[in-house]
Amino acid sequence: MYSEIYEFPRVIIDSLARVKAIDEIAAILRSKDFATVQVLGRGTSGNASLFLKYLIEVRLGILVADASPSTTSIYKSPIAMRNNLLIGMSQSGKSTDLVEFARTAIESGAYFVAMTNDATSPLAQLAHHHIDLVVGPELAVAATKSYSSELLHAQLLVDAMLDETSPAHLAEEADRVIKDSDLRIQKATALHNADDIVVLGRGYSLANALELSLKIKETSLINVPANSTAEYLHGPIAALKESSSVIFLAPSGQDYSVIAPTVDRVRAITKNVYWIGSSEYRADGETFLGGSSIAHESYSCILDSTVLQLLANQLAVAKGLNPDAPKGLNKVTLTL
Numbered sequence: 001m002y003s004e005i006y007e008f009p010r011v012i013i014d015s016l017a018r019v020k021a022i023d024e025i026a027a028i029l030r031s032k033d034f035a036t037v038q039v040l041g042r043g044t045s046g047n048a049s050l051f052l053k054y055l056i057e058v059r060l061g062i063l064v065a066d067a068s069p070s071t072t073s074i075y076k077s078p079i080a081m082r083n084n085l086l087i088g089m090s091q092s093g094k095s096t097d098l099v100e101f102a103r104t105a106i107e108s109g110a111y112f113v114a115m116t117n118d119a120t121s122p123l124a125q126l127a128h129h130h131i132d133l134v135v136g137p138e139l140a141v142a143a144t145k146s147y148s149s150e151l152l153h154a155q156l157l158v159d160a161m162l163d164e165t166s167p168a169h170l171a172e173e174a175d176r177v178i179k180d181s182d183l184r185i186q187k188a189t190a191l192h193n194a195d196d197i198v199v200l201g202r203g204y205s206l207a208n209a210l211e212l213s214l215k216i217k218e219t220s221l222i223n224v225p226a227n228s229t230a231e232y233l234h235g236p237i238a239a240l241k242e243s244s245s246v247i248f249l250a251p252s253g254q255d256y257s258v259i260a261p262t263v264d265r266v267r268a269i270t271k272n273v274y275w276i277g278s279s280e281y282r283a284d285g286e287t288f289l290g291g292s293s294i295a296h297e298s299y300s301c302i303l304d305s306t307v308l309q310l311l312a313n314q315l316a317v318a319k320g321l322n323p324d325a326p327k328g329l330n331k332v333t334l335t336l
Helices: 008-017 019-032 043-060 096-107 122-126 145-161 170-187 203-220 260-267 297-318
Strands: 036-040 064-066 084-090 111-116 129-132 197-201 226-228 245-250 273-277 287-290
Touching: 008 019, 008 145, 008 170, 019 111, 019 129, 019 145, 036 043, 036 096, 043 064, 043 084, 043 145, 043 203, 043 297, 084 096, 084 145, 096 111, 096 122, 111 122, 111 145, 145 297, 170 287, 170 297, 197 203, 203 226, 203 245, 203 273, 203 297, 245 297, 260 273, 273 297, 287 297
Parallel strands: 036 064, 036 084, 084 111, 111 129, 197 226, 197 245, 245 273, 273 287
Antiparallel strands: none
């Protein structure tokens, strides 16, 4: 897991070298003028698909629905998907309920784009277009570089739809973020042994908040709730205690005012506050764990994804656990 996190700068370089293929797919998608879009994914890929949902809605102005695989895999219900674009994300491309949903969607008229790490996988073979995540073999059970690559390729696809390019020196910034965060997290010893942790994000960073929660659950075997900073004020904050630790996902380029009310409420209850993303919002006594300095919110989220992965890895190691072999988990999850 640790070594695969460090591979992400290479993934960025390889992905940008192949961006022409994504441009060609985007040109075809633009010509079809879809009425609706759905995103499809489970687990880590489900979190990445949430990031894509935000990108499409915010940048392209198209309403996006989150696909419900159980409608076809369990209830066998046909869904009219004429003039619908379905975008599926999966590291393995083998999850049976995702494959079944995609198959039914295509038969019902959907146009399907798959993002996977295996061009020969069932999901990739079903797709009208396949976007390779180019991460190479991912051996750790807990996904790292494949998640970051899913975020990156979601961004590249939307960029291509708008005929935009990525910020300069992206791979170099990713390398800096990883090395800087690695050292900062090593020093955050108070968090290493915490067992009451809350993770909060909003907008683009909500995907990373959910993914950090999942990664800590997978590797440290403790329940870590994740919420939107807005949703957190609608009830969950009632469970926050003075001894709780709160991690805010606040990417560079984000409007701080959208999370400020929650930050103020949290600070009134606990002093154990940590930041991933920008360091400028940190108050005295709070801990910055690292993040991108690019003044571009969604791209910063992509680079910040490596910080949450490093954090989950180090928390597990501090607890004497093996993050590469989480209890009861397999690399490929086959759900009906």
